Amino acid sequence: MDGGEAVIRSAVDNFGQVDVLVNSVGVLQDRMIYRMTPDDWDRVIRYNVKGVFSPTKFAAILFRQQRSGRVVNFTSDAGLGDIGRSNYAAASEAIIGLTRTVGRDLGRYGVTCNAISPLVETRLFPGSVEEFRVVQGPSPTPAERAGIGQSPPVSEWEGEGSPDDPANVAPLAVYLSTYAAPNVNCNVFGVRGGSIYLYSNPEIANAIHKWGTFTMDEMDVLVPKIFGKGL
Numbered sequence: 001m002d003g004g005e006a007v008i009r010s011a012v013d014n015f016g017q018v019d020v021l022v023n024s025v026g027v028l029q030d031r032m033i034y035r036m037t038p039d040d041w042d043r044v045i046r047y048n049v050k051g052v053f054s055p056t057k058f059a060a061i062l063f064r065q066q067r068s069g070r071v072v073n074f075t076s077d078a079g080l081g082d083i084g085r086s087n088y089a090a091a092s093e094a095i096i097g098l099t100r101t102v103g104r105d106l107g108r109y110g111v112t113c114n115a116i117s118p119l120v121e122t123r124l125f126p127g128s129v130e131e132f133r134v135v136q137g138p139s140p141t142p143a144e145r146a147g148i149g150q151s152p153p154v155s156e157w158e159g160e161g162s163p164d165d166p167a168n169v170a171p172l173a174v175y176l177s178t179y180a181a182p183n184v185n186c187n188v189f190g191v192r193g194g195s196i197y198l199y200s201n202p203e204i205a206n207a208i209h210k211w212g213t214f215t216m217d218e219m220d221v222l223v224p225k226i227f228g229k230g231l
Contacts, residue, residue, distance in 0.1 A: 004054025008062065017066065020177040021059040024074040025051040026091075026124055030084045041087045048091035052098060056113075060102070063111045070177045071106075071113040073099050075188070092117075096188055100201070103186035112185040114176050117199070119192040121164045163193035172196055 011018045027047045029040040052073055063069030078085050079093035096115055103113035161167050169191045176184065190197035208226050210218070 001054050001057075004056075005058045007055050008058040012062070018059055018062050018069070020070045020072070021055060022072045022074075022173060022177065023052040023055065023095075026074070026076075026088075028085070028088055028124060030088070032084050033086045036086060044087035044091050045094070048088070049094045049098070052095055056098075056102060060106055060111075063106060064109045067110045068179075069106070069109075069111040070179075071099075071102060071111070072173050072176050073113070073115040075099070075115045075117050077117050077119070077190070099188065100186045107185050110182070112176070112182070114184060114186070115188045116169060116172060116176075117188060117190045118166070118169045119164075119190070120166045120169060122166055157194075168193070 008018055008021075025047065027044055029044050031037070031040055056071060056073075059069065059071065063071075073095050075095040076088065076092040078089040079096065082089055099113050099115040103111075106113060157163060172189060172191055175181070176189075186201075188199040188201075190199060206227055208214075208222050214222070
């Protein structure tokens with residue numbers, strides 16, 4: 001917590017105020033769930049989730065006072081389902097939940113909070129995207145998990161770098177840090193190659209209603225009947 005406060009205080013001391021906070025931090029400790037240790041779990045949760053919470057908490061104090069501010073959190077698609085990354089998946093989904101809640105906590109003060117889930121080459125994922133898929137074996141690709149399919153083919157990449165260059169994420173991060181879209185709040189975006197995606201928020205797909213406690217006999221009948229088509 002001292003480090004998060006020091007980052008915000010340094011920004012104020014050097015620039016007078018804080019207008020934007022981008023939380024881009026992450027560690028990996030991959031293991032199958034039956035081999036994962038408490039240390040493996042705690043390290044990823046602590047660094048990835050608390051690493052977002054700490055500076056956000058102190059920036060939020062200033063944003064609330066000045067009635068303005070932008071928060072952009074980086075997360076991943078691991079929470080959609082991955083192999084050997086239960087800790088990273090949990091941390092990624094925690095950041096998404098944190099994003100939606102911070103946006104609601106601060107929205108009334110003119111502050112927005114959004115998240116970006118990029119699929120690019122970084123120090124955390126140094127191999128190419130295609131190589132990463134091969135290593136993962138039968139695990140669905142992030143694009144498959146998200147249901148976004150393949151990026152549309154292009155004859156020639158426009159601009160510097162490559163489709164897997166982290167610089168491709170910068171335009172969206174900058175846009176979300178401006179006041180061009182004041183009503184864009186509590187959303188999760190994806191960046192892959194030359195495409196930008198807006199993820200849907202969770203919603204109730206179906207429901208079973210009874211004014212009382214369900215019996216197991218009722219469950220045996222109702223669950224397959226009502227939910228069966230979607231499961």
